Amino acid sequence: xxxxxxxxxxxxxxxxxxxxxxxxxxxxxxxxxxxxxxxxxxxxxxxxxxxxxxxxxxxxxxxxxxxxxxxxxxxxxxxxxxxxxxxxxxxxxxxxxxxxxxxxxxxxxxxxxxxxxxxxxxxxxxxxxxxxxxxxxxxxxxxxxxxxxxxxxxxxxxxxxxxxxxxxxxxxxxxxxxxxxxxxxxxxxxxxxxxxxxxxxxxxxxxxxxxxxxxxxxxxxxxxxxxxxxxxxxxxxxxxxxxxxxxxxxxxxxxxxxxxxxxxxxxxxxxxxxxxxxxxxxxxxxxxxxxxxxxxxxxxxxxxxxxxxxxxxxxxxxxxxxxxxxxxxxxxxxxxxxxxxxxxxxxxxxxxxxxxxxxxxxxxxxxxxxxxxxxxxxxxxxxxxxxxxxxxxxxxxxxxxxxxxxxxxxxxxx
Amino acid sequence: xxxxxxxxxxxxxxxxxxxxxxxxxxxxxxxxxxxxxxxxxxxxxxxxxxxxxxxxxxxxxxxxxxxxxxxxxxxxxxxxxxxxxxxxxxxxxxxxxxxxxxxxxxxxxxxxxxxxxxxxxxxxxxxxxxxxxxxxxxxxxxxxxxxxxxxxxxxxxxxxxxxxxxxxxxxxxxxxxxxxxxxxxxxxxxxxxxxxxxxxxxxxxxxxxxxxxxxxxxxxxxxxxxxxxxxxxxxxxxxxxxxxxxxxxxxxxxxxxxxxxxxxxxxxxxxxxxxxxxxxxxxxxxxxxxxxxxxxxxxxxxxxxxxxxxxxxxxxxxxxxxxxxxxxxxxxxxxxxxxxxxxxxxxxxxxxxxxxxxxxxxxxxxxxxxxxxxxxxxxxxxxxxxxxxxxxxxxxxxxxxxxxxxxxxxxxxx
Numbered sequence: 001x002x003x004x005x006x007x008x009x010x011x012x013x014x015x016x017x018x019x020x021x022x023x024x025x026x027x028x029x030x031x032x033x034x035x036x037x038x039x040x041x042x043x044x045x046x047x048x049x050x051x052x053x054x055x056x057x058x059x060x061x062x063x064x065x066x067x068x069x070x071x072x073x074x075x076x077x078x079x080x081x082x083x084x085x086x087x088x089x090x091x092x093x094x095x096x097x098x099x100x101x102x103x104x105x106x107x108x109x110x111x112x113x114x115x116x117x118x119x120x121x122x123x124x125x126x127x128x129x130x131x132x133x134x135x136x137x138x139x140x141x142x143x144x145x146x147x148x149x150x151x152x153x154x155x156x157x158x159x160x161x162x163x164x165x166x167x168x169x170x171x172x173x174x175x176x177x178x179x180x181x182x183x184x185x186x187x188x189x190x191x192x193x194x195x196x197x198x199x200x201x202x203x204x205x206x207x208x209x210x211x212x213x214x215x216x217x218x219x220x221x222x223x224x225x226x227x228x229x230x231x232x233x234x235x236x237x238x239x240x241x242x243x244x245x246x247x248x249x250x251x252x253x254x255x256x257x258x259x260x261x262x263x264x265x266x267x268x269x270x271x272x273x274x275x276x277x278x279x280x281x282x283x284x285x286x287x288x289x290x291x292x293x294x295x296x297x298x299x300x301x302x303x304x305x306x307x308x309x310x311x312x313x314x315x316x317x318x319x320x321x322x323x324x325x326x327x328x329x330x331x332x333x334x335x336x337x338x339x340x341x342x343x344x345x346x347x348x349x350x351x352x353x354x355x356x357x358x359x360x361x362x363x364x365x366x367x368x369x370x371x372x373x374x375x376x377x378x379x380x381x382x383x384x385x386x387x388x389x390x391x392x393x394x395x396x397x398x399x400x401x402x403x404x405x406x407x408x409x410x411x412x413x414x
Numbered sequence: 415x416x417x418x419x420x421x422x423x424x425x426x427x428x429x430x431x432x433x434x435x436x437x438x439x440x441x442x443x444x445x446x447x448x449x450x451x452x453x454x455x456x457x458x459x460x461x462x463x464x465x466x467x468x469x470x471x472x473x474x475x476x477x478x479x480x481x482x483x484x485x486x487x488x489x490x491x492x493x494x495x496x497x498x499x500x501x502x503x504x505x506x507x508x509x510x511x512x513x514x515x516x517x518x519x520x521x522x523x524x525x526x527x528x529x530x531x532x533x534x535x536x537x538x539x540x541x542x543x544x545x546x547x548x549x550x551x552x553x554x555x556x557x558x559x560x561x562x563x564x565x566x567x568x569x570x571x572x573x574x575x576x577x578x579x580x581x582x583x584x585x586x587x588x589x590x591x592x593x594x595x596x597x598x599x600x601x602x603x604x605x606x607x608x609x610x611x612x613x614x615x616x617x618x619x620x621x622x623x624x625x626x627x628x629x630x631x632x633x634x635x636x637x638x639x640x641x642x643x644x645x646x647x648x649x650x651x652x653x654x655x656x657x658x659x660x661x662x663x664x665x666x667x668x669x670x671x672x673x674x675x676x677x678x679x680x681x682x683x684x685x686x687x688x689x690x691x692x693x694x695x696x697x698x699x700x701x702x703x704x705x706x707x708x709x710x711x712x713x714x715x716x717x718x719x720x721x722x723x724x725x726x727x728x729x730x731x732x733x734x735x736x737x738x739x740x741x742x743x744x745x746x747x748x749x750x751x752x753x754x755x756x757x758x759x760x761x762x763x764x765x766x767x768x769x770x771x772x773x774x775x776x777x778x779x780x781x782x783x784x785x786x787x788x789x790x791x792x793x794x795x796x797x798x799x800x801x802x803x804x805x806x807x808x809x810x811x812x813x814x815x816x817x818x819x820x821x822x823x824x825x826x827x828x
Contacts, residue, residue, distance in 0.1 A: 005479070007482060007533065007542060007544065009481070009532070009533045033529055033532070035485075035488075035489070035490070036490050039486045039521050040486065041483060041485045041486060041525070041529060042483060042484040042485075042486065043483050044481045044482060044544075046482050046483075047482055047483055047484050050484070067420065067421045067458045068458060068461055069421070069447075069455060069456060069457050069458050069461055070455065070461050070464070071455045071456075072449050072453045072455060072566050073487075073551075073566060074449075074450070074453050074551065074565060074566045075449070075547060076449070076450050093509055094509070094512070095507055095508070095518070096510045097507070097553055097565075104509070104518070111455070115447055115455060118447070119421065119423045128421060130458075130509065132535070135549060137485060137488065139511055151488060151511075152486050152487060152488045154485065196795065262811040290513070315607045324562065347705050353584070410655075
């Protein structure tokens, strides 16, 4: 992509209405634009990152037998009354149309359960796991953490339906592993802990995935032996020691919840009477789990855990471009531009995602922008490098540069 | 895809709350599920079609220099007051959060103009064309045409920004051609007419793309010489003759508006003062066009123009699967299943999208479902075909079948 044909504008100053690091860097780098508190436009550069996050999650959900669908945002009031959440969910946006009340979907149990009820009659129709990427709406009074807490955000929500608890438990354990692998692929491995939290209605504990960052609003206690953590809300309950191994040396950290998984059991299937005929010919209520990930929050968390004083440092799996190509014109002007164009074409031909900063701007400006945008590899072509038939290569996370012969450059990329 | 591992349930009867052909067939075939009037879930089978429609449109928009982004649905009231549409747009969903009023976006001029204002300073920053695929919300009193008129639907909306009228006109003409090609790729070529309609504020006429179908709510008058049409609303204005060639023999048809394109000029850029410094150093207001396509409406229109008494007949470009594979077990039971499995694996290996109906169901049931779902090519393996080392091949839109040797089958598909 030639920068001149793209839609990027970086800012030298952080916007004064943003206090969080993720929003400051994402706005400065031209990834997102703030419309109002907790409501952001994904600009073209940000959408590239977002799509990569989405595709990684999609691949993992499909590998876990998930089948994708797409549900609406406008929900009839009746569905939410059936579970009682019309009254109890404080963050629900409500609207009127004619005489009817509607909710703007903050989650989709109330929609998917009656839907699946139409499809499931027998134990042979189970298990089934359905997921979507869909915009959620929640009245958030605390929308001050940039992308970490939004009033409107895309969520991947997967709902699984099971004939019995054994099957439910097996799938839940499977998805626990899927989530661990998934956050690893997203560049959050090593910093993300399976965390025991308060259980809700049915289980003693539920599980969250918490990523360590000082931007986090949660406090967790890590057991370094078991590599798991406990949310502060249950620390008294477990008497300040690891519930698995009894280790008393728990490490307190700030963290952000990047994913949560719930055994809902019959909490939502019961009110909608989602039943099926079991192997024994008797009617039973189907059991459910749900598995959520907020994509803007993941985006924000990746930034909070991958930056330095000059800008973002994207993990390779989600970087908007693999390479940024910069020419520093001097007396060799025309020759230099030809070399840049040639390298650009060669990289494109090899399916390398390259951002070519073809602007008429100073070296300092281009370098600062490259660091701010955070592409992992920077290629610089200058009069000095050309004199050695070379280009300068630099990894975003390293301080050192190295010269590479032009004819060997493209073979370095897979 | 094995049907047993997918999420399809067909209905033998059309749902009694649907009156339109598109909704009847899409619901019966397991493509969509109705949540409320004009609000549908895209089921996994429907989402496959939807994604193909989306990708074709995306390719065409990118080819027309469009850059993709993703804007929010929650809009501040102030943006809509600035253009006056807070009061004049009847279909606007309004909601409250704390003391603040919000609109649920039915379109995005009010959001993209102030956004682009932050990026455009000079004539060098123009032209620029931005687009998105984004859920729109409109209070629709007439939501009775199935997928053709929704209260919630995904729209591709592209907004272009220009330094002068000449550039605006050129881009508008270019996109006219893009749209014509695009609807052709979607299987609506030959039935879709560039149609002159009433002009709105600035141009004498605006342009719609209208597809002929008796399900359409619009009346258009076609000039068969010029291959263009005129919306009923302007027919008096043009004195019942073609505005291009004077032809008086205009053919009256029902049609559905699948796309619209507008020269907005400074209608929205002016209230937001989207100005730039021109080549002559003077400040000017940027000019705009917008280009919309409703995706659910396209989906519904494809169905309205591609069906027979047995179900849908998908165009190849948007079909959920290229091939449906059916085994009809008899005494040869096990051998037959092995052949089916082998063919299935071979097709998958060749990247052919195949739906393998591996259910334990009757031939009649499988045939009826295949016709209802509307996949273009049906492969049947039975004892009879096996006796000739063959399978039976049938195109959905033809009545005849033919035998093909098993070892020649896969080479028939590209």
